Amino acid sequence: MEHIISVTVENKFGVLSRVAGLFSGRGFNIESLSVAPTLDPSMSQMTIVTSGDERIVEQIVKQLNKLIDIIKVVDLSENEFVSRETALIKVHTRMEDRAEALRIVDIFRANIIDSTPGTYTIEVTGDPKKIEAIINLLQPLGIKELTRTGRVAVAREPIRTAAAQPKKIARE
């Protein structure tokens, strides 16, 4: 099952490679990982999308917690959360396709952030399904370039952290 894990880390050099090394060294999946500063300049926020059965995800959370530069780990998937991803899509637009492109942009409440006679660059934000959908619709026009941010997520209020909620551990 897919899990979104929110990780607060020290804003130090090398932290990203410690996290990436943990995932590669132990054979855990990373579907996406995003890092950005927080309000406190000494910390950064990572959002990691990963997958695995309950036991693997429990290990991922514990192993992340064990890294000394990691301050806090929350498995958002244990509770309600909201997540978003942004994609920038550059599509080829021949004269006769430009209206169709605009229609799609409109349906998805996306924005055109750059335009040339032969291309539109479209910015779209949403959950992964929405992004997949717009990509599918734009594909017939010809996608020239595509970049996606990976997901960021926050828990819906009220939040209970992973630590405050010990899992019941039973032997199978």
Place this chain on the structure above:
Amino acid sequence: MKLTGSEIFIECLKKEGVKTIFALPGGVVLKIFDMLHQQKDVQVILTRHEQGAGHMAEGYAKATGKAGVCLVTSGPGMTNVITALADAYMDSVPLVCFSGQVPTSLIGNDAFQEADNVGLSRPCTKYNFLVKDVNDLAATIKEAFYIATTGRPGPVLVDIPKDVSMAKAEFVYPNSVSIRGYNPTYDGNKWQIKQAAEAIMKAKKPILYVGGGVVFSGAAQELLELAEMTQIPVDMTLMGLGAFPGEHPLSLGMMGMHGTYQANMAVHYSDLVIAVGARFDDRVTGKVSEFCPYAKIIHIDIDPTSIRKNINVDIPIVGDCKAVLRELNQILRATVNGEQKTLRKPWWDQIREWQTAHPLTYQQDADGPIKPQEVVKRLYELTKDRDPIVATDVGQHQMWAAQYFKLAKPNRWLTSGGLGTMGFGFPAAMGAQAAFPGRLVLCIAGDGSVQMNMQEMATAVVSKLPVKIIILNNRFHGMVRQWQDLFYEGRYASSYLDTTPDFVKLAEAYGAVGLRAKKVADLDAVLKEAIAVNGPVIVDVPTHPYENCYPMIPAGGCNHEMILEDPPELKKKMAGTPQVTPEDKDTILTA
């Protein structure tokens, strides 16, 4: 007053109470060595290889319980010490390794002898630092010792660029450390401990599964109290040996792949496994899905990642063994009565039956070739009153040492379990000897393994570390040959060592003493002679080349399905000439 980085380094070691470091110089650490040369508080033991320095620091740490310290240069110095860091990481040994680095201005330029020390060591250290500013040096070293020795211990690397070792700063050593992302849990959850106590009271067939964590935690006394109070039998892992007295009637010896029959049967058929500071390694569990199928499991471990990593547990307790066992004992003291003994009588009857059915055995003929087990046994008998420290290399001899050398106390056993590093034993023994100059330190070695760090004999001679190496010389990578005999139809691909040096002459070439025991009848005299020498000794003992180590659980097998003796075709081989036959050598040539 301002000090150079090199002086700060030394002041920090003094503050940490470090008396001895193991080191080998090079360009970027010359300033540090120059300052070490001009002081007397920290003794420098110059090793002949950085791997040796690393293992010596490990031996020092395992024997003292304090952090071992080594110092190496950049580039090749660093890459050479990696094996020891990886070994310490696997076996949770507190180590602080200092490495030199090219000047900060050159980092990343492929400078002479540059290596990405932090990158190289990241997967095999608990934490690592690159010190970019001399003003951070003291606080970094404080943190390094703190991280290495607290929680689950482990190796920490501090990489010091040359310019940092020369630049000056005010020396201020912090009194305390606070790292917001690092807060090990020492006290166990009280409710869980109560659950554990209840399970223990009810269990009919309980077993203690004791690991290295009990040694690190200094919880041997608490463990002894628990076991005696509740009359629960004790199984030890390879790393747990010494945590409980090996001769104690409650001890069933080592468990796992080469563990005793009773230890493995007991864990398999128990109804309650109490794992204390052990990590359910695959050499212990065998086939995970069939590990102790009838038991509830209590797991006490300071590292949450150890819990439920390989095996599901019923009562997890995150905490320090000592603290948790104390709490547990307190509850049990109030509740334990005579009933448990009656309740467990059938269990003990069963265990005694297992014990008598298949004790550890070997056959030593009075005038036949020397059996390796006999050597360990004689050594044990001759030295046990002196409370020796025993190091081993890796292979069959290591397993025989584990089976037959019954340690009475913790911190006497230096062996490489997790990484299984051949060449570990001798330098580790030297590190322990450096910590305890007056003690008897033995190294039970293999003829293959010992050659991997033989160069350190020069260090032992020069630095007066009177370690006694006893080589169980079977002319084989015996452990490899055993697997080839059992699982590869006896094809000895690259396991026969053919020419090994004359170890007696080799010892002499280094200025040490070399002795050889040729017959069983000579063993005692030669071993006694070795122990009496005031200096390093190699005792070469030619042993039966085909002796195999049993019991053995094949990798991935079940704990109650042990191979107890050679299959018939191998028995024939044992009965024949103990010389390596030409055919066996030929298989090597054609392999």
